[in-house]
Amino acid sequence: MKTDSLGNDWFYNAVNDSMRISTRALPCEFWIFGNISDTSFITATVSRIEVETVFGISDSTKIISFKAASIQNDSVFCDLGMTTLKLSKHFGLLQSIGFYEYQLSLNGYPVILNLAGISDPELGVRNLGSRDVYHYDPGDEFSTMHKEESFNRHYYDFMFWRILRAEWSPDIDSVTYLVDQWEHTYGNDNISGSYDHYQRDTIELVYDFNSIYINCVDACSGQDYHGDRYQKLTSAYNGRIVKEAPRLSYIK
Incomplete structure (x- = not known):
């Protein structure tokens, strides 16, 4: 993963496909998440912002949804369209996918990951040392x-x-x-x-x-x-x- 100066977090899978999360996007704003093929792609949209308690702290969370389309702007079925991500203001991705395992071209249902804890400061579930x-x-x-x-x-x-x-x-x-x-x-x-x-x-x-x-x-x-x-x-x-x-x- 890498972050650019525009606030984009870039994730890469096992075959080096890139996937982009725009951390500064506002509600209803969308961007290209990744390419399925030369003729189709997936867009991500900030559907809404919610306030919830995360590790005992009140936090604002962006809910990100997905849909796929062709370059002719026709809808394309995509399993990722049934998934939402949660991006916390203080803690980053609360609900994410296994980016490394997910292959855009295969259009499979992704592994869902939920943030259970952080190490600095120690909050939530902590890994055994x-x-x-x-x-x-x-x-x-x-x-x-x-x-x-x-x-x-x-x-x-x-x-x-x-x-x-x-x-x-x-x-x-x-x-x-x-x-x-x-x-x-x-x-x-x-x-x-x-x-x-x-x-x-x-x-x-x-x-x-x-x-x-x-x-x-x-x-x-x-x-x-x-x-x-x-x-x-x-x-x-x-x-x-x-x-x-x-x-x-x-x-x-």
Whole structure:
């Protein structure tokens, strides 16, 4: 999307067709929204202006309707003609279409989008951020399983995590978790033969929200993550082998 000096917002779809919204248009004023073909086009008109409450604020909203015509000014059927857009004075498009997916030449019914919230200032519905997703409380528990099966290797790893402590930085840009980790690993391969052991560790897990990658305590099957999902052996890693299997149904 781009905006020109005349107050036109230009939107482009996947095949680079342009669609224009005239933000300064007055009631009953119309403009060419986009071209269906070399011989037909769609016009947009400000049908009326309404006053409504948007995110708790009284706001004026332009209702924009559409119709299609040929260059001979004959009416042409267009699914967009059954759609209206809402343009708010303070918040922009309240009701819109999926411009990128909509192809004028195919004359299909567009996807309707409604504005649910904004980020600055935070009003309405807010998208989840990394601080929300990776906000754990002491006592939270996670169970994960990782397995590899091939002709000469069978590997199974069951992991149980319990959050013991959470310490947030003063600027809320990072959080450090103290985690109680139980692990059961077993399998066999051509080099090591068969193995089956348990391990219990207390680890520190740091989530830096200014970093591109975050170590996932709750990695899921098929989830993309960077590097190893386990904490590396450092001075913050207190490792000890557990001789007896922990009495946890998650990893038995």
